[in-house]
Amino acid sequence: MEPYGADAAVEVGAMLFTLVDPHPGHEVAYNRWYERDHFYGGCMIGPWLFAGRRWVATRPLKDLRFPDDVPTDSAVANPLDAGSYLATYFIHKGHEPEHFAWTTKQVFELYSHGRGFDERSHAHTCLYFATGSEQRNADGVPPHMALDHPYRGLISVHLDRADGVDQGALQEWLSTEGRSILFDDPASTVDQVLNWRPIIPKGSEGDAPMELGSGPGTRQRSLQMLFTTGDPGDEMSRVTSYCSAVAAAGLGQVRLVAPFIPTIPGTDIYTDQLW
DSSP states (O other): OOOTTOSSSOOEEEEEEEEEEEOTTOHHHHHHHIIIIIIIIIIITSTTEEEEEEEEOOHHHHTTOBOSOOOGGGOSSSSTTOOSEEEEEEEETTOHHHHHHHHHHHHHHHHHTTOOOOSEEEEEEEEEEEEEEEESSTTSOOGGGTTTSOOSEEEEEEEEEOTTOOHHHHHHHIIIIIHHHHHSSTTOOEEEEEEEEEOOOOTTTTOOSSOOBBOOOOTTEEEEEEEESSOGGGGHHHHHHHHHHHHHTTSEEEEEEEEEEEOOTTSOTTTTSOO
16 A cells, blocks of 8 residues: 555546445335445445445436336346435545455455345446546536535436447547537536446456346446536436437447435435335
8 A cells, every 4th residue: 555645636546336226115224224334334434435425316316217228238227217326436546456455355244244234236336447527617626526515416327339439539529519518508507527437347356245236338338427516307308418419429329317316414315205
């Protein structure tokens, strides 16, 4: 482990993106277990993980998800409304292996001591590498502070890039035409976009004491996270236009667009609004 201060700056290197459903009837118990124990014991106390935030998709937000015709082998959420709670965590750039080594051991250790929660199902739990970002304002919220800033919403956009389209080409388009769609309208509340590609595990990498839902996809998979200062539901028309432009440009096929709002730590608000 490097001495503290040896890094050039605080920078996001990777992310844990975990989308989960409590089993019906266990919503409150799951919420309390996750935010009071697992959020910290399973993630936040780990080395080089420096930010985390929980989000929730209520039934009205789930009803806004699209598209509804994704082949099963390409689906992120299967069925489309799978996954009520999303937790996102940032890992410091350059120290990903140190954190991953800790977390694999830690999750088995917690479960062996009765600190797991069986009444839940993972829809999609994967690791992602950061690949870039776009901000509405040049002096806006830095990417590494996105989980700490009080954003009112998050919209995740998973897509599979077309053959021959690499991550760089997608981000170049986002910095021009895509940026115009998302940011130019003064009424838009999309504040920044963080770009990611999945970490595809090899062998026993990523083993866990539970099923983790849909896999990371292929090397053509990309994830974009749109952080909003307003209600994410109000931005779905804009995001629909954005996704149509992605397809029209021949960049790829959208696999899941899903809006979320932040949970309110220390409360059970939203546990009765999931189904």
